[in-house]
Amino acid sequence: MKKILTYIVLIGVFTSLSWYVIEKGNLIVRQSQNFSGNQSIPIVDKVKPVVINAQENIFDQLLTNIKYPLSILLLQVIVILFTSRIFGFIFSKLGQQTVIGEIVAGIFLGPSILGWLFPELFALVFSSQFVCFPSVF
Numbered sequence: 001m002k003k004i005l006t007y008i009v010l011i012g013v014f015t016s017l018s019w020y021v022i023e024k025g026n027l028i029v030r031q032s033q034n035f036s037g038n039q040s041i042p043i044v045d046k047v048k049p050v051v052i053n054a055q056e057n058i059f060d061q062l063l064t065n066i067k068y069p070l071s072i073l074l075l076q077v078i079v080i081l082f083t084s085r086i087f088g089f090i091f092s093k094l095g096q097q098t099v100i101g102e103i104v105a106g107i108f109l110g111p112s113i114l115g116w117l118f119p120e121l122f123a124l125v126f127s128s129q130f131v132c133f134p135s136v137f
Contacts, residue, residue, distance in 0.1 A: 072127065079125055083109055 065071050084102040091101030108114060115122040 066124070072125070075125055080105075080109065 066075065084105040087101035087105035087108065088098035089101070091104070092098050109126070111122065115126075
């Protein structure tokens with residue numbers, strides 16, 4: 001019970017820190033250059049904050065924000081950690097080591113099982129659009 005409470009507190013702290021960073025990021029002042037002839041005059045524009053319409057629900061806002069690479073990275077980390085903990089717990093109850101359950105969780109999250117059973121979910125979470133390394137082929 002103590003570990004669960006610790007996880008909840010840590011998730012709450014990092015969620016509130018992320019929210020704070022996003023709110024401060026919306027207030028960043030950017031400078032753009034307006035080139036007219038040979039002179040450049042800096043123009044200061046204030047970035048407009050994202051306002052959630054009262055008619056939009058949280059699910060629609062989540063679907064809008066999930067398109068950003070940082071959001072997908074955080075979703076991938078959450079899915080991988082959650083799945084590995086679940087499989088590790090199941091395998092420890094079966095008398096196996098938790099690392100075996102984590103390996104099976106990695107196989108489960110791959111294209112062979114998750115991509116086969118739920119291709120839309122696999123494409124959403126583990127999209128090849130955001131691969132950071134160049135392709136070998």
